[in-house]
Amino acid sequence: MNGTDLIAILPLIVLTVTAVVVMLAVCIRRSHLVAVWLTLVGLAAAFVSLWPASSVAPTQVTPLLVIDGYALFYMGLIIAATFVTVILSYGYLENQAGYREELYVLILTAALGSSVLVASNHFVSFFLGLEVLSVALYAMSAYLCNRKLPLEAGIKYLVLAAVSAAFLLFGMALIYAQLGTLQFGQIAAMLISGVSYDKTLIYPGLALMITGIGFKLGVVPFHMWTPDVYEGAPAPVTAFVATVSKGGMVALLLRYFYETGAYRLHKVFLVFSIIAIASMIAGNLLALLQNNVKRILAYSSIAHLGYILVAFLAGGSRAAEAVTFYLVAYFVTTLGAFGVVSVLSNGERDADSIEDYEGLFWRRPVLAGIFTLMLLSLAGIPLTAGFVGKFFLVAAGISASLWGLIFVLIVSSVIGLFYYLRILVALYKSPAETGKTVPTAVPSLSRSGSYALAGLTVLLVWIGVYPAPFLQAIQHAVLTLRIF
């Protein structure tokens, strides 16, 4: 460990320090505004520290962490998403009774965990990052502990995540027992080199690891927690779970399976294909049956992770690019969609039933317009980031001739249109139909939330219309991934 290494992990250090500072500040004086400002400044500093870190990248910091363009790109994405989540949480928590400040400590801790995850190329840092992320998320999901649903969500998440972590650990142990290493790079060397070794423990090990990872991603058949946690958790926390938590895991998935070359194993390919197909179909079909917007978005996220797996299976740098691009688009869209839900929520309940959105256009045209754009992006309609993202996914799939998977992707995304359109139709129902009169004065929204939503909308359209600069940054980042 020397000076260069410290610079390389500066973003992680800044995040850690910020979490501690916010915690201490809460001890000294409880003020929601101060806590938020400290958090935002810390996150901004962490974001800025990516540049000094990138000047020394790529570098291996201890055997545990690799700081390369790929890790830094994802860290930037995570920090930016956390920034938006904090802004949304501020407006959301202002309406809530009870202590508010601790949520920011938890958010920062979770962001730290996710950042470690994207920089890990060792089983130990993988597990450490995952646990830091998960433990913070248990508390975050149940943060509004005087309500029933958040508590249910927190406990459900705790139990299932703990079990899946056990699966993951067992899987790691089996692979370690067989290969005698915890480093991704060395695993790759042994898998590829063709040195004859006993495979009996490799496949069970990989299967158990896929179980653990699949749980975190919320893909079928490990998706059971997703709708409940999405529904129960406070809306900004749901946004965080959907983006930072899942995004960090996808980044690790790419690194682990690409750098070890395990995605080339026929059986692994088969398992992921089945998971992808099941996620796309089940996610989209089950979403049709829901009446709760948060649950619809939960099932839609299952389907979207399935789409991402299709490109993941295509393999190669183009695929990594497509996955990363899709994830960026998905981050923006999901934050925007849950952002709308959270600015509409009040002190008693989240605005999550479809009835809350009926005729929204005639009451709040701008907000309804933003929600429309987010839904269209999820559905993959032009002018939005989701369209370009989906285009790259399909392109990656076709370039690897994954015809079956692409076919399922197409058909299931058409099924998905039904529920997006259903929300859209509700948004634009005329006042005469809903029976709700158009109020002359609508209560103003939290200003911070409106700014965040405006920023996300601009970004959504920008990526959708002129994706070239984003794509270039992503290509640059993915270049550092050592793909076998």
Add this chain to the structure above:
Amino acid sequence: MILVWLIVILLVAGVLAGISGRVSTLWPRVISLVAVGLDFVISLVLWAQNSSYIKLFPQSDWFKQVDWAWVPQYGIHFHLAMDGLSLLMVVLTFLLGIMSVLVSWKEIQEGVGFFHFNLMWILAGILGVFLAVDLFLFYFMWELMLIPMFFLIAIWGHERRIYAAVKFFIFTQLSGLLMLIAILTLYFIHHSTTGVYTFEYRDLLGTALTPHMAMLLMLGFFVAFAVKLPMFPFHPWLPDAHTEAPTAGSVILAGLLLKTGAYGMLRFVVPLFPGAAHEFAPVAMVLGVIGIIYGAVLAFGQTDLKRLVAYTSVSHLGFALVGIFAWNELALEGVLIVLIAHGISTGALFMLVGGLQERTHTREMDRLQGLWATVPVMSGVVMFFAMASIGLPGLGDFVGEFLTLLGAYRVSLGVTIAAVIGILISTLYSLKVIQRAFHGANTHEWSLPDLGKRELLMMIPMMLILLWIGLYPQPLFRTFRPAMRKLQRYAAPQPVVTMAPGVRQLSYRRYGAPGINGSEP
């Protein structure tokens, strides 16, 4: 650059109309009318300027184009280009665009700003479809026009509007995604043979494909366009969407959206996959004939006036399909006239039915009877367009269908005979409308206002244009011919070349050096 402006004017006008809708209901209408009117004038000027150019340089590919790198990493360009075919389609777009703003003047009273926002953006999307020559951009525009159309039907439509809107959206989206797969596959095959990633239409022409692959890709494109056209058996969305849409929506659907399907077949299906298209032609022509007869028979069976007019579209566009796959000069010229004349005559019929519904609040023919006594002018105008629809000589539709039949006759006698039977049935349903709704005694004692000034202002130009096309279609042919020859050249049988690099050289020799054609005059 002017091509970009055409689109930008519409997009900006849409946003302005949407914003101004919060202040008054008049501003959105005025802004939209001015924007579309301005675009219409520009397109006419372009036509006038280039009519001489078309005569002078019949060999050049485009007479106006814009080509910007968009996503260079994937070889995606923002490439708009115009030739005679797209020019005529663009003029038609603006003409019907003006009509759809005017026809909504009284009909739409709720959410006026957002209505005109959608209207402008649909027109912009359609314009993009007619002008795009980068396949990514084409797909982008193809999808872009769906969402505003969905809103137009779902918000301002009639009783079963949600059902109709969702059905329309799902049909077009699914078929569009199939086209996306075909586009991407073509893109990767082109890359594997030439090493270049490109979505450029001209570069993808003549990509070396195995016959099997060419057939699959051709079908991918074909299905997307056949749904829009609409071809039997992909038509079920059409009657619902047309019937439930507000009048302006029906006009745009019938007049323009269906044309994008035919345009896509002309521009992409046959030139990109000439061999496969030739092999598939008998099937397509038979499906076209089935569409002609089936649409006409169903139209005859309807009691809802709007639904009846909707089914006639299935029938008329069947001629377009037959003509496109007959692919000879006569047939293609016929197709062009069918597209334009059908856009105008069916658009006008939808506007008239909309006007009737505004007055009587019904579209059921049984409840209308003997209207001639109370609205003589309107009845006369309906009569005029119904006659156009039958194919009365002297009016536009006749020229189109006649030429198409002449062209088809050279390819298949059977198809031609069957298509003529379709025309016979069209006489039945047109006369049925006149007889049931307008003739006879005014038993329901309707007493209605006749066509007003605004309505006459819309109807008279459309009648004149139909007459003009019917009597002197030469200017249209003159504009279209160079573009048509070019398409035929693209689709000419390719000499068999085994070496991949050879394909590229050959294509350069045939189409001329890129520098000459690529420059804007």
